[in-house]
Every structure is written in C-alpha cells, then in structure tokens.
Amino acid sequence: MSTPTMKESEVDVLIIGAGPAGLMACNALARNGIKVRIIDQRSEKVAAGHADGIQPRTLEIFQSYGLADALFKDGAQLHTAAFYNPSSNGGIELTDRVPDVTAPTARYPFELTLHQGEIESIFLNSLRKFNIEVSRPVVPTSIKIIEEKVNDPSANAVQVVLQHNDGDQELEIVNTKYVIGADGAHSWVRKTLDIPMIGEQTNYIWGVVDLTPDTDFPDIRNRTAIHSNNGSCMIIPREGDKVRLYIQLDDKSGLITSTGRVDKQKATPELLLEIARKTLHPYTIQTPEVFEWWTIYIIGQRVASKFSVQERVFIVGDACHTHSPKAGQGMNASMGDSHNLAWKLAHVIKGSATKSLLHTYELERKKYAQDLIDFDKKFASLFSGKPRTEEHQDGVSHTEFLKIFQTFGGFTSGIGIHYADSIITQSQSQSTALNLKIGERLLPQVFMRAADTRPVEIQDLCPSDGRFKILVFMGNTSQKTVLERAHSVAEELGSLLSKFANGNVFLLFDILSISSAKKADVRYNHLPFLLRSHWSKALIDDTDATGKKGGDGYQSYGIDEMGGAVVIVRPDGYIGTIVPLDGISNVGSYFNSFIETE
Amino acid sequence: MSTPTMKESEVDVLIIGAGPAGLMACNALARNGIKVRIIDQRSEKVAAGHADGIQPRTLEIFQSYGLADALFKDGAQLHTAAFYNPSSNGGIELTDRVPDVTAPTARYPFELTLHQGEIESIFLNSLRKFNIEVSRPVVPTSIKIIEEKVNDPSANAVQVVLQHNDGDQELEIVNTKYVIGADGAHSWVRKTLDIPMIGEQTNYIWGVVDLTPDTDFPDIRNRTAIHSNNGSCMIIPREGDKVRLYIQLDDKSGLITSTGRVDKQKATPELLLEIARKTLHPYTIQTPEVFEWWTIYIIGQRVASKFSVQERVFIVGDACHTHSPKAGQGMNASMGDSHNLAWKLAHVIKGSATKSLLHTYELERKKYAQDLIDFDKKFASLFSGKPRTEEHQDGVSHTEFLKIFQTFGGFTSGIGIHYADSIITQSQSQSTALNLKIGERLLPQVFMRAADTRPVEIQDLCPSDGRFKILVFMGNTSQKTVLERAHSVAEELGSLLSKFANGNVFLLFDILSISSAKKADVRYNHLPFLLRSHWSKALIDDTDATGKKGGDGYQSYGIDEMGGAVVIVRPDGYIGTIVPLDGISNVGSYFNSFIETE
Incomplete structure (x- = not known):
C-alpha cells in the first residue's frame, strides 16, 4: 500500500522515455484511443545532434500516422550514395555514384535526415491533439509486477513509483496495465528487471561532427563513403546546409588510450575535423565558426535476451538493441518496435484480441534486431577496413563494399522486413x-x-x-x-x-x-x-x-x-x-x- | 482637409472587398513586403455556397504562394467529365466519360472544388503570418483621386473615407497610393468612378442547390453534364460527400414571370430539386433533410470598359467581369486578376519598376476577360440548348458539345492563357x-x-x-x-x-x-x-x-x-x-x- 502522502494515479499504459521510440508508442496508442502517459527524465526535448536518419520504410510508417508531411517539409533527402577511394596521386577520387536506396518497391526512394529534436517535435505536436504532454523531468524509482494480477487482462498488474524532479521531488504511484521501457541504451527498466544484453563492444571507434561545411568537395550533399589510405569517413547531408561527418579513429588519432578506450578528455571537434581533412585530401574543408554538435563512440552490437517481462512490461528501441549509427538503423529500428507493439497492446487492452497477440512482439522484433546486428557487423567491419590498394591486397575493394551496400538495400531501407509465421502472419495461399x-x-x-x-x-x-x-x-x-x-x-x-x-x-x-x-x-x-x-x-x-x-x-x-x-x-x-x-x-x-x- | 474629429491613416494599398480576389491581392502584396490594408462590408467571411471551382492553373498559382496544400487537404477533385443524353426509353443514359481537364501540360490534371469560405480561410490564415486582419464591417463612403499627385509615384494620390459599421459608425480618412476595388459584381468602386459595364444579360436562368445526395446516379462524383428532353443539369461534386446541382429553368418551371424575370418569391430548393429529378429520370435522388445553400440567377456576360482610373485605382474580379458559373471561371478569373496586378504594384511602389508596368494590367486582363465571355457565350448557349433527338434535329449533339468542351480545355483550365506582347512580354528568339x-x-x-x-x-x-x-x-x-x-x-x-x-x-x-x-x-x-x-x-x-x-x-x-x-x-x-x-x-x-x- 502507498504511504498516505503519496499521490496515486491510474493509466492503461505508462511509457518511460520520450525519445523517438517512446513518442512513437505514445502517439500510436493515443490514436487508438488508449489511456496513455509518457514520462521523461530530461526537462526538455533533444536540442541538437543524436540520431537523424529516417529510412524509406519509416517514412511509410510516418505517413500511415499522417505525420510524413512534417518530415518532408524540413528534412534533407539522400538520393545518391557516392563512393570515394584512393587515387593514384595520393588523395581520393570519385569511384561511383549509385542510388542511395536499393529497394525498388520503396514508396519514397530516399533516406531522409532531420535532427532528432525535430522528429520529437513532430510527435509532440501530434500528441497535443490528443491532449497529451510529456511529464518531465520525471524518473521512475521502482517497478513491481503484481503476480496475482498478471493473468487478468483488465487488472493494473504493474505498479511504478515516479519521482517528479521539478521541485519538491514529489513521489507518485502509478497503477498501470502495461509499461513500455523506451529509456535508451542505459535503460533503467531493463536493468531494474535484470534483462541481460547479449553481445559485445567492437574495436571500431568513431567520431561524429555536425557542421555547415565550406568545402570544394563535390559530393558534400550526397551520402558519401570515403575509403582513403588515411582512414575512412562517411558524409551524411542534413537539413538546410548542414552535414554530419562520421570519422574513423585509430591509434594514430591520439584519442585512443593504451587500453583501447577513447580518451574523451583529449577530443575536440577541431581535432576530429583535422582527421577528416586528411581523409578528404585533396579536397578541403574549412573549420566552421561553430560546431552544432559532436561526439565520440565505440560501436556496441548487443540485443536484450528478452523484450518483455510477463508481457506486462516491454522494452523498445535502444533499451533492447544497440548497433552502429552508420548503417542508419538506430532510430528506425526503435520506432519500428513501437509501431509493432502499439496496435497489439491496443487490441488487448480494448478486449478485442486475446493476450497471445502480445507474444508476437518479441517474436517479430527480437529476430529483426538480431538480423540487424548481424548485418551491422559485416557493414561496420567493411567500412572500418583499409581500402584495397597495391600495398594492401587484402583491403576492401569498392566492388566488395558496393555489393554489401546493395545486397542489404532491402534490409537497410526497412522495406525488406519479413515477419515469421505466427498467429498474425499465416502463410497460406x-x-x-x-x-x-x-x-x-x-x-x-x-x-x-x-x-x-x-x-x-x-x-x-x-x-x-x-x-x-x-x-x-x-x-x-x-x-x-x-x-x-x-x-x-x-x-x-x-x-x-x-x-x-x-x-x-x-x-x-x-x-x-x-x-x-x-x-x-x-x-x-x-x-x-x-x-x-x-x-x-x-x-x-x-x-x-x-x-x-x-x-x-x-x-x-x-x-x-x-x-x-x-x-x-x-x-x-x-x-x-x-x-x-x-x-x-x-x-x-x-x-x-x-x-x-x- | 479632414474635419478635426476624423481618424486619419496611411497605407500603400487599400483593398476594398475581402472575397477571393481581394484576399489574393492582399496576400500577394503582403508577401512582397507592401504595406497593405483590406476592408470588407461583411462582418464575417462567407459561410456556405458561392463560387467553388478551382482550375488547374489556379492550383499552380496557389502552389506558387505555398497555399496549394491547404486546397488539396479538403477539396474534391474532378478528374472525369461524364455526359448523359436522352435514352431510347425516355430517360437519360451515359454517353461518354472523358478527362475533365483537357490541358496536357497541367501540373495538376483536375479541377478542385471547395466552398468559398474555406478558400477565404486559407488566405486569412496566410495573412495572419503577416499580421494582417480584414477590417470589417467597414464600407467606403467616398473616394477621391488627387490629380496633382497622380504623377508622383511616392505620393498618396488617393483619399478614401471609410465608415466603421461595428459600433458608433466612426469615419476614417485613408490616404493611400493605390486602391484595389475587389468589391464584386455590384462594385461600389466601379460605380462611384463611373466605369460602365459593357455587355448584356442572357435569357438563361439557372437554379443552384448544394446538398449531400442520396441517389443511385452512377456519376454523382464526376462532373456531369446532363442533356435531357426535360431540361439540362450540371453536377459538380464538392468536398466531403456534397454535390452542387446547376438546374436549367425554363417557362415550364413556373419560376419565370411573363416578362422573363425570375420569380424569386416562388422558388424553393425543394422545387429546384423537383425539376432536377425530371432531368435525372430514371435515376432518383432523395430530398435531403437540409439544403446547404441554394440560389437562382440569370447569366450576365459583361466586362468593364476599363480596369483602372489613372492607374491609381484598379478594379479586379467580379467588379470588372461577370459570366456564367458553369464554365467554372468566376473565382479563377478574379484571383488571376489579382495575381497579375499585385507584383506590378509591388515593383512600382518599391521604386524598382517604372509606372508603365501598371499599364500592362488592363492590357493583359481585359483581353482575357473578353475572351472568357466570348467562350462563355458559346458554352452557355450550347449547354442551355435542347439535346439533338429525332424530333429536334437542330438540337445540340453530344459530339458538338464535347468538341467545344475539349477545344476550349486549355482555356477553361486557365493553362492556355497567353498574354500579348508588351514591355514585359517580348516575343523574340x-x-x-x-x-x-x-x-x-x-x-x-x-x-x-x-x-x-x-x-x-x-x-x-x-x-x-x-x-x-x-x-x-x-x-x-x-x-x-x-x-x-x-x-x-x-x-x-x-x-x-x-x-x-x-x-x-x-x-x-x-x-x-x-x-x-x-x-x-x-x-x-x-x-x-x-x-x-x-x-x-x-x-x-x-x-x-x-x-x-x-x-x-x-x-x-x-x-x-x-x-x-x-x-x-x-x-x-x-x-x-x-x-x-x-x-x-x-x-x-x-x-x-x-x-x-x-
């Protein structure tokens, strides 16, 4: 029982985390008429940087919620992928330009990039039409599944205690039918419920800088993969005139400690750009007055061992899978989880479907997450590898790289997702x-x-x-x-x-x-x-x-x-x-x- | 000089009338950074009925102002024109279905229909971004062109006295460089400045009813022209499930007086629908619980003798030309006038163009208005004519009617407008x-x-x-x-x-x-x-x-x-x-x- 001073409330679904995955779930549930609440520990939405690639299938999904126009309004579109490789005179040269999306049936045959904060805004605006605002800054302090209620679909079988961090640290008990943990790679929900992540860190370390470039590089507005003898770099054009650079960091960067960790103290965006400059040679890029955002990360490729606890608490997005950002999958896989889960929850809550429907969430999305990581390993290893040259006959050739890029086009576009047979996917006729x-x-x-x-x-x-x-x-x-x-x-x-x-x-x-x-x-x-x-x-x-x-x-x-x-x-x-x-x-x-x- | 109690104000352009023509002008001028004011005698925008057809070229124009999406959101689209003619068993039958728009280069190959009030709303919303609201209910009481200032482009050469009808009838003197009279067929501006209308009334009398039909007629969602032995009828689908019927009224209707005038006292929407029912036989249409709107009118085809006075006061839209609504031209021609005039005024006011630019407004738009009326006469006469049958060998055949419909496709779509040579249209190379x-x-x-x-x-x-x-x-x-x-x-x-x-x-x-x-x-x-x-x-x-x-x-x-x-x-x-x-x-x-x- 709650202490008498604690506020107590009730809701059908409590969503923890108001990033893209949490917001997608919240919007979908609200649209289905479900009583839903969403909390976030941050006091404001994301202001810059972070994930920003929207794949063709995710565009179709946004359109299915009537939200694609807002993406098209401001997002950059990536139609062409360009590939640069070492040239005979020590720099790089254009090897190939191909369609960025290799998925002939895609309704929108391009990737779209837009700052994560804008994507969150699109959801927040949509949620306002359902009179829903994110409760923030609010953190969960405990979560309890009430065993004896688990089998009663109409029961509030989960109790979560929230702490409101906007003043007197007020506590609140939320009694809810379901919880969705959309609280990111360091998920409190996952950790609290002891769900292990399976997989490992790689040795690939990357820096990211967002800037408005002043450059003579001819493919600065295309998605460009550069393999040079001085490292690898990926260019992702963004909204307006902005560009994101992914820059491979190796021992020579001076940013890796002897134990193979990133030395974040030493890193600056200027230093990252300096490394990119060597890769871009003979093309030049000026140091901008401001860097919009920057970071450094080690690629981790892990999947949670399970995606729910007793089909009462679910985890979605980065909380259950992490992978390299260059494959442009993170936010898409996350929102895809929520899109998959929301309608199932809605039907069970409304009583129109049996509880067995919920079982298909993990069935469908865990397999997809695992496939994604398998692909990601191949792609990250190829992209981080040395280019093939006279001296490095064992390096990665353009043909090899392009083949992987195109073979997995259906997969990376999200268009090729294929759910296995289940009660809702019945292969017949x-x-x-x-x-x-x-x-x-x-x-x-x-x-x-x-x-x-x-x-x-x-x-x-x-x-x-x-x-x-x-x-x-x-x-x-x-x-x-x-x-x-x-x-x-x-x-x-x-x-x-x-x-x-x-x-x-x-x-x-x-x-x-x-x-x-x-x-x-x-x-x-x-x-x-x-x-x-x-x-x-x-x-x-x-x-x-x-x-x-x-x-x-x-x-x-x-x-x-x-x-x-x-x-x-x-x-x-x-x-x-x-x-x-x-x-x-x-x-x-x-x-x-x-x-x-x- | 003004009396001491009168409020006095200044503006670059005063627009009289906030229908589609006035609002188009206002929005275009505001977008060009011109200080503009718009007044209207109505205390609210139009609530129902009135003009509602948007032609393909007008859609392109809306798009050029960033306003087409709002039209597409709610408007009905007319892709197919259907033609019904007398059948052998006394009723009517489908003769032909053809593309509604015969203009191969149209970017949007359809007509769009949307209630005039919604179209006004699109402009009103746009104007709010420029902090402009319509002053209403306000009427002009006098207009004076100050001769000695006419040749000084920077002078406020026109003085208009306004009366505010929202309380104590306050008067206001507006000193302005230019006036646009967009005050409709009975234009106060035109009459006050003694501009005669050239042309005449026809003998064609039509009734119009807007309703949500319950019918077994198969082409109720197409633009349909029906020629029956019991009269003519035109169906124009509208937004949602609504439809507009244009119904020909003849002596048998009981609505025409012995002097050939409409007897408005006798007319009811039920009576109009009853006449339509005879035309539609063997198809049926139920009497709806409510008629959204209805009216009766005699086609008048007239053009003003001039479109401006000293190129300081201009008239646009119905103020300078009227024609039959079934050709779907009224609102389009009106907004086209404003679109043509606004950029010219803006350049002259800003001092970037010479005053001679203004002369091209009448040159271009008066000719167009005259062409429109010439076309309209042909079309209205064909449409009001009897269908060709065994007994009426001199009637209008489908082939004849279709030929006119398609020959003038470029014209009725607005796509074919061709401005004659002038300082801004120089035929060379x-x-x-x-x-x-x-x-x-x-x-x-x-x-x-x-x-x-x-x-x-x-x-x-x-x-x-x-x-x-x-x-x-x-x-x-x-x-x-x-x-x-x-x-x-x-x-x-x-x-x-x-x-x-x-x-x-x-x-x-x-x-x-x-x-x-x-x-x-x-x-x-x-x-x-x-x-x-x-x-x-x-x-x-x-x-x-x-x-x-x-x-x-x-x-x-x-x-x-x-x-x-x-x-x-x-x-x-x-x-x-x-x-x-x-x-x-x-x-x-x-x-x-x-x-x-x-």
Missing part, C-alpha cells in the same frame, strides 16, 4: 497474390476510386488506425457473373466478420474493394454495400484520366484477374494472410486465432 | 526554347538538383516572391568548352544585372542554372558562382536515382543542348522573353524597358 509477401509490408500501388477516378495510393487507405484492412480483389465487376460472385463473396464475408466486434464490423475492419473494371464503364453503385460502405472505398485498377498513373495493380500484386483474392493487412501495414475468393472461410480462421468472439 | 511560349506560363518540369540528385519541380523554384527568375540552360557543362561558355555567360550576365537594384542582384532576380550534364559525373561546384549562388540553384536535366522522374527537360522545353538558352520568367510565372546564349545583352534590353536603373 501465397500464390493467390504472388507478389504480396505474407509477413512483408503492403506494396504501395496507385489505384483509382471508382466513383470519381481520383488516383489514390493504397497505403494511404491503410492508415495505422488499429483496424485490419480487408482488400477484396474481385476481378472485372463490369461482367455480370463477376459482379454476382462479388455479391456472394460479400454476403459470406459480412456474415463471417459480424461474429467479431459484436457485429460492428467497421470498428475492427476496414474493407476496400478493388475491381479490375475500367473507368469508362464502371458502376460503383452496383457493388454490394460491404464493398462500398462509403463510395470512396470502391477502387478500380485502371489508369487515371491522363493515363499516366496506376493501371497495373493486379499485375504488380501478382493477382489473377479471373481468380481474385482477399488480402488481409494487419493494422501496422504488414500482410497477415491471403485468401482465395473460393475460400472465404479462411478469413474467419485467421481472425479466430487471436480476435475475441462474443 | 522564341525558337531558342520552342515549347516555352513567350506570354504563357512556365511549363512544369521535373529537374534534379546537381548536388544531391533530388527531384524538384521547376515551378516550385519559381515562387511568387516578386523576383524575376532567370533560367540559364547551359548545355552539358561536363564538357570543358561548354563549362567555359557557362563562365563567360555568367560574367556577362552578372555585370549586366548589377546595373539594376543597386547591384544587389538577388533582390530583383533569382538565377537558376540547368545543365544537361548527367548525375554520374556532374560537378556542381565547377560552375561560376552566379549560376550556383546556393548549391540548390544548380540543376541538371537527368532522371532521378530510380530512373522514374525527370530527364527530358531540354526536349520538352524545345531547347537545343548545344545551343542553350536564357529564359526570363516574370514574377507571376509567365515567360517574359527568351534569349540565346550568344545574345545575353538582350536580357539587359528586356529589363531596361521597365526596370529602374540607378
């Missing part, structure tokens, strides 16, 4: 929509609305609103028999879905129909109501009025026009399963495995 | 950039930024910021001789432009360079400073990293890669003149004809 891979995200595709021929991106019709999207590909409904089939499919589907959500189908499901009828003769209002519950839900696979957009959806999805398909998209945008039109009952079995029926 | 028509708007085209391969729409690099845009097409600067030519062109151009704006070239001019070098080998920093005053100003004509965007700019503009070209774009986005690289001195003669030199 893959051949019915050959190119929509079960476990991967829904491929972007432009369709036309049947009623007004307006081109729409299907991803935009599948927002992260917590609902499962049921895409019904009916074939050419301008043909009488096909239209009849659509009517019988709709009847079966409607009766089947009405078993869930007390029959209030549209609370849990959003239904889109995609006909292969043509704009000249389609009659959207001939469709059964379930397939056009609003006129904007009926789409066709045709070009727009100009003939320039759309028209190849069935083909690009690998769906046979005669056969049709039902595609179930999870609330986070990943394909849950695929069902043929003559096997509609499988839609029921899919949802029966984790959705509550009344 | 058209063959140097064959497809950039001098006097027409700059064709949209995607180029890549040389430094970071980011695709950019050239129209977005030519915002309505008051500056002339000088586009220098240099050819392939990866070739040494071509690069050398770029250096000498830049030198000549720089020395020539420095004669204007006291040598502060970038105050008056924005310079963009477009090389035909390829992304693989371009070196943006080899260009002379004038052609890359910021790294983002250097463009290349190549595809983006994915190969999907851009890459055909020289060709689509009709510019020879070897020859190059300099294209001068006026601050309103229209091509001012074209100059070959070996005739740079013509850039000087162009600006010398109206820009002040010190």
Whole structure:
C-alpha cells in the first residue's frame, strides 16, 4: 500500500522515455484511443545532434500516422550514395555514384535526415491533439509486477513509483496495465528487471561532427563513403546546409588510450575535423565558426535476451538493441518496435484480441534486431577496413563494399522486413497474390476510386488506425457473373466478420474493394454495400484520366484477374494472410486465432 | 482637409472587398513586403455556397504562394467529365466519360472544388503570418483621386473615407497610393468612378442547390453534364460527400414571370430539386433533410470598359467581369486578376519598376476577360440548348458539345492563357526554347538538383516572391568548352544585372542554372558562382536515382543542348522573353524597358 502522502494515479499504459521510440508508442496508442502517459527524465526535448536518419520504410510508417508531411517539409533527402577511394596521386577520387536506396518497391526512394529534436517535435505536436504532454523531468524509482494480477487482462498488474524532479521531488504511484521501457541504451527498466544484453563492444571507434561545411568537395550533399589510405569517413547531408561527418579513429588519432578506450578528455571537434581533412585530401574543408554538435563512440552490437517481462512490461528501441549509427538503423529500428507493439497492446487492452497477440512482439522484433546486428557487423567491419590498394591486397575493394551496400538495400531501407509465421502472419495461399509477401509490408500501388477516378495510393487507405484492412480483389465487376460472385463473396464475408466486434464490423475492419473494371464503364453503385460502405472505398485498377498513373495493380500484386483474392493487412501495414475468393472461410480462421468472439 | 474629429491613416494599398480576389491581392502584396490594408462590408467571411471551382492553373498559382496544400487537404477533385443524353426509353443514359481537364501540360490534371469560405480561410490564415486582419464591417463612403499627385509615384494620390459599421459608425480618412476595388459584381468602386459595364444579360436562368445526395446516379462524383428532353443539369461534386446541382429553368418551371424575370418569391430548393429529378429520370435522388445553400440567377456576360482610373485605382474580379458559373471561371478569373496586378504594384511602389508596368494590367486582363465571355457565350448557349433527338434535329449533339468542351480545355483550365506582347512580354528568339511560349506560363518540369540528385519541380523554384527568375540552360557543362561558355555567360550576365537594384542582384532576380550534364559525373561546384549562388540553384536535366522522374527537360522545353538558352520568367510565372546564349545583352534590353536603373 502507498504511504498516505503519496499521490496515486491510474493509466492503461505508462511509457518511460520520450525519445523517438517512446513518442512513437505514445502517439500510436493515443490514436487508438488508449489511456496513455509518457514520462521523461530530461526537462526538455533533444536540442541538437543524436540520431537523424529516417529510412524509406519509416517514412511509410510516418505517413500511415499522417505525420510524413512534417518530415518532408524540413528534412534533407539522400538520393545518391557516392563512393570515394584512393587515387593514384595520393588523395581520393570519385569511384561511383549509385542510388542511395536499393529497394525498388520503396514508396519514397530516399533516406531522409532531420535532427532528432525535430522528429520529437513532430510527435509532440501530434500528441497535443490528443491532449497529451510529456511529464518531465520525471524518473521512475521502482517497478513491481503484481503476480496475482498478471493473468487478468483488465487488472493494473504493474505498479511504478515516479519521482517528479521539478521541485519538491514529489513521489507518485502509478497503477498501470502495461509499461513500455523506451529509456535508451542505459535503460533503467531493463536493468531494474535484470534483462541481460547479449553481445559485445567492437574495436571500431568513431567520431561524429555536425557542421555547415565550406568545402570544394563535390559530393558534400550526397551520402558519401570515403575509403582513403588515411582512414575512412562517411558524409551524411542534413537539413538546410548542414552535414554530419562520421570519422574513423585509430591509434594514430591520439584519442585512443593504451587500453583501447577513447580518451574523451583529449577530443575536440577541431581535432576530429583535422582527421577528416586528411581523409578528404585533396579536397578541403574549412573549420566552421561553430560546431552544432559532436561526439565520440565505440560501436556496441548487443540485443536484450528478452523484450518483455510477463508481457506486462516491454522494452523498445535502444533499451533492447544497440548497433552502429552508420548503417542508419538506430532510430528506425526503435520506432519500428513501437509501431509493432502499439496496435497489439491496443487490441488487448480494448478486449478485442486475446493476450497471445502480445507474444508476437518479441517474436517479430527480437529476430529483426538480431538480423540487424548481424548485418551491422559485416557493414561496420567493411567500412572500418583499409581500402584495397597495391600495398594492401587484402583491403576492401569498392566492388566488395558496393555489393554489401546493395545486397542489404532491402534490409537497410526497412522495406525488406519479413515477419515469421505466427498467429498474425499465416502463410497460406501465397500464390493467390504472388507478389504480396505474407509477413512483408503492403506494396504501395496507385489505384483509382471508382466513383470519381481520383488516383489514390493504397497505403494511404491503410492508415495505422488499429483496424485490419480487408482488400477484396474481385476481378472485372463490369461482367455480370463477376459482379454476382462479388455479391456472394460479400454476403459470406459480412456474415463471417459480424461474429467479431459484436457485429460492428467497421470498428475492427476496414474493407476496400478493388475491381479490375475500367473507368469508362464502371458502376460503383452496383457493388454490394460491404464493398462500398462509403463510395470512396470502391477502387478500380485502371489508369487515371491522363493515363499516366496506376493501371497495373493486379499485375504488380501478382493477382489473377479471373481468380481474385482477399488480402488481409494487419493494422501496422504488414500482410497477415491471403485468401482465395473460393475460400472465404479462411478469413474467419485467421481472425479466430487471436480476435475475441462474443 | 479632414474635419478635426476624423481618424486619419496611411497605407500603400487599400483593398476594398475581402472575397477571393481581394484576399489574393492582399496576400500577394503582403508577401512582397507592401504595406497593405483590406476592408470588407461583411462582418464575417462567407459561410456556405458561392463560387467553388478551382482550375488547374489556379492550383499552380496557389502552389506558387505555398497555399496549394491547404486546397488539396479538403477539396474534391474532378478528374472525369461524364455526359448523359436522352435514352431510347425516355430517360437519360451515359454517353461518354472523358478527362475533365483537357490541358496536357497541367501540373495538376483536375479541377478542385471547395466552398468559398474555406478558400477565404486559407488566405486569412496566410495573412495572419503577416499580421494582417480584414477590417470589417467597414464600407467606403467616398473616394477621391488627387490629380496633382497622380504623377508622383511616392505620393498618396488617393483619399478614401471609410465608415466603421461595428459600433458608433466612426469615419476614417485613408490616404493611400493605390486602391484595389475587389468589391464584386455590384462594385461600389466601379460605380462611384463611373466605369460602365459593357455587355448584356442572357435569357438563361439557372437554379443552384448544394446538398449531400442520396441517389443511385452512377456519376454523382464526376462532373456531369446532363442533356435531357426535360431540361439540362450540371453536377459538380464538392468536398466531403456534397454535390452542387446547376438546374436549367425554363417557362415550364413556373419560376419565370411573363416578362422573363425570375420569380424569386416562388422558388424553393425543394422545387429546384423537383425539376432536377425530371432531368435525372430514371435515376432518383432523395430530398435531403437540409439544403446547404441554394440560389437562382440569370447569366450576365459583361466586362468593364476599363480596369483602372489613372492607374491609381484598379478594379479586379467580379467588379470588372461577370459570366456564367458553369464554365467554372468566376473565382479563377478574379484571383488571376489579382495575381497579375499585385507584383506590378509591388515593383512600382518599391521604386524598382517604372509606372508603365501598371499599364500592362488592363492590357493583359481585359483581353482575357473578353475572351472568357466570348467562350462563355458559346458554352452557355450550347449547354442551355435542347439535346439533338429525332424530333429536334437542330438540337445540340453530344459530339458538338464535347468538341467545344475539349477545344476550349486549355482555356477553361486557365493553362492556355497567353498574354500579348508588351514591355514585359517580348516575343523574340522564341525558337531558342520552342515549347516555352513567350506570354504563357512556365511549363512544369521535373529537374534534379546537381548536388544531391533530388527531384524538384521547376515551378516550385519559381515562387511568387516578386523576383524575376532567370533560367540559364547551359548545355552539358561536363564538357570543358561548354563549362567555359557557362563562365563567360555568367560574367556577362552578372555585370549586366548589377546595373539594376543597386547591384544587389538577388533582390530583383533569382538565377537558376540547368545543365544537361548527367548525375554520374556532374560537378556542381565547377560552375561560376552566379549560376550556383546556393548549391540548390544548380540543376541538371537527368532522371532521378530510380530512373522514374525527370530527364527530358531540354526536349520538352524545345531547347537545343548545344545551343542553350536564357529564359526570363516574370514574377507571376509567365515567360517574359527568351534569349540565346550568344545574345545575353538582350536580357539587359528586356529589363531596361521597365526596370529602374540607378
């Protein structure tokens, strides 16, 4: 019991840590109507530096929450990756320029960079619409899982004591159903709950400086990897005219102690820039009047042994995995964790899904974190290695480096994430929509609305609103028999879905129909109501009025026009399963495995 | 002299009327840093109904002020025009569906509809950033042009007395350099200054109702023209689920008096819908619980005999031209007037241009207004005419109607506007950039930024910021001789432009360079400073990293890669003149004809 002087409160989810991972979780839960609270030990959001790379898949995720425009407004876009290697006269020279993103299906074929503080602002602005502010500076002082309540989904099974650091150090007891630890690499939640990190530090030490460069280097606005005989350097353009330099530090830098640790006392941004200068030769770069931000770090590649305790406390982001920043994955993997977890928590809290749904969080995200680290090891080792030259025949060649860069393009872009089979990812009838891979995200595709021929991106019709999207590909409904089939499919589907959500189908499901009828003769209002519950839900696979957009959806999805398909998209945008039109009952079995029926 | 009790104030431009035309002018002037004030007799902005069609060129103009996103957010888009005609069984049937916009170069290939109040809100929000609010309810009571001051550009040559209708009817004297009368079809400014309207009323009488329809009509979300044996009707989809119906009224409607006037007493929206119902048969439409708005009008097609008095008082919008709403031109022509006038006023007020610049407003816009009315007469007569049937062999056939609809596509979209030769539109060297028509708007085209391969729409690099845009097409600067030519062109151009704006070239001019070098080998920093005053100003004509965007700019503009070209774009986005690289001195003669030199 609490002492009488302690304030006590209640919330469905308490999020500890208001960095990108915590804020993504908070925003997603709030959007799903969950009572959520978020605390942070810092008294203000991040002001400069820190992570800043947003990968193509993360852009799609932001867009699914209606937040991508804010990123596009100010972010820098990285379209081209340039590679520099030793030249014959002792300096470096341009070896190659290739697309920065190697993921042909990416909706946004570029990386975006934006200062972490701006990214946090985007979430903070969004949260204000839900009347949520971060409680800060506030730290947790204890956390307790109440064993006897763990199996009662409606119980506040976790008790956290908070300390408000903004005055008289007031303590507060929070009784909550769930806790999300989004408190970074040194996570208090993880440590308090004794979750070990598996993995190790590397010997690769890097310096980072943010500056507005005055330089004659021709690729200063591209993502540029420089392998020189005087060390390696990565250039990441940032918003406005800013640039971030990642600079490899070795023994010659004078910044490494005899025990292989970084001597942070000796380091200055001027010194880091001086090292970069040697790598950039014969190109020059001036010392700026101010360095916006700088740091030094040793690459650590570790994953937490588990991502939750009794599926009541979860850890996300840096709290459960750390890796090298140059692969540009950190913030993306972190926000991806929260995106994956939030809708599951929301369904369980609302009582629409069974608790087993929560188990899939660790299943899906721990494997991804491990894959990421395996990739990161390869990439970091190649990038830190010496370039291949006459003297160093065992060095890293450009061909080798480029191959890794491009082979892992799907992975580093986030586009290639593939979740393994589980209750929510059921590999069946893959051949019915050959190119929509079960476990991967829904491929972007432009369709036309049947009623007004307006081109729409299907991803935009599948927002992260917590609902499962049921895409019904009916074939050419301008043909009488096909239209009849659509009517019988709709009847079966409607009766089947009405078993869930007390029959209030549209609370849990959003239904889109995609006909292969043509704009000249389609009659959207001939469709059964379930397939056009609003006129904007009926789409066709045709070009727009100009003939320039759309028209190849069935083909690009690998769906046979005669056969049709039902595609179930999870609330986070990943394909849950695929069902043929003559096997509609499988839609029921899919949802029966984790959705509550009344 | 004023009486001692009267408040007296001073402003550079006083705008009378805060509808779309007045607000467009106000926003444009404020953005150009001009001291401007706007008054309106209404105590609030328009709440419903009124004009609501935004044409493709108007969308481009909004985008040039950074205001298009707000339109796209809520506006309905009209991509398809459908045509219904009498069917063999006494009702109507679908005859054809065609693209609603017939203007292949339109950046936005659709019309947009949005309630006039929302459009006014977009401007009002923008004006708040300049700390400008509409003074309302305020009416002008007298206007006086002070003859002896007219020729002194810096003098407040106009005196307007205002009456504040929000309390004690306070009077105020405003001393101003210029007045813009944007006070609608019954313009007080026009009447007070005795400017006659030329033209006449037609016999075409139309009813308008706004409603959210419950109907089985398949083209209710398309722009649909219905010619039935029971009258004509035009459907214009609007934002959300709303629709506007234009309904032809004839003698049978019971709403026309024996003298051919509308009997407004008898009219109700229910009655109008009842007439529409006969036209729509066999399709049905339910009577809604509420009609959002409705009206009845007689088409008047008139143009003011002049658009200014001594180039000190100007009239814009409905104050100087009225036409039928179904051609969807009203608001577009009105805002187009203001867009044309504002930058000219700004330059003259700032002293950078000679007063002769103002003369081009009437020259350009009066001709356009007259053309519009000529078109409108044809269109209104065809649309009001009987459909051709067995009995009516002299009726209007679909083929005939469609031909007019499409022939005038360039015109009705606003894309085809072509300003005649004048000091600011100098037809010379058209063959140097064959497809950039001098006097027409700059064709949209995607180029890549040389430094970071980011695709950019050239129209977005030519915002309505008051500056002339000088586009220098240099050819392939990866070739040494071509690069050398770029250096000498830049030198000549720089020395020539420095004669204007006291040598502060970038105050008056924005310079963009477009090389035909390829992304693989371009070196943006080899260009002379004038052609890359910021790294983002250097463009290349190549595809983006994915190969999907851009890459055909020289060709689509009709510019020879070897020859190059300099294209001068006026601050309103229209091509001012074209100059070959070996005739740079013509850039000087162009600006010398109206820009002040010190």
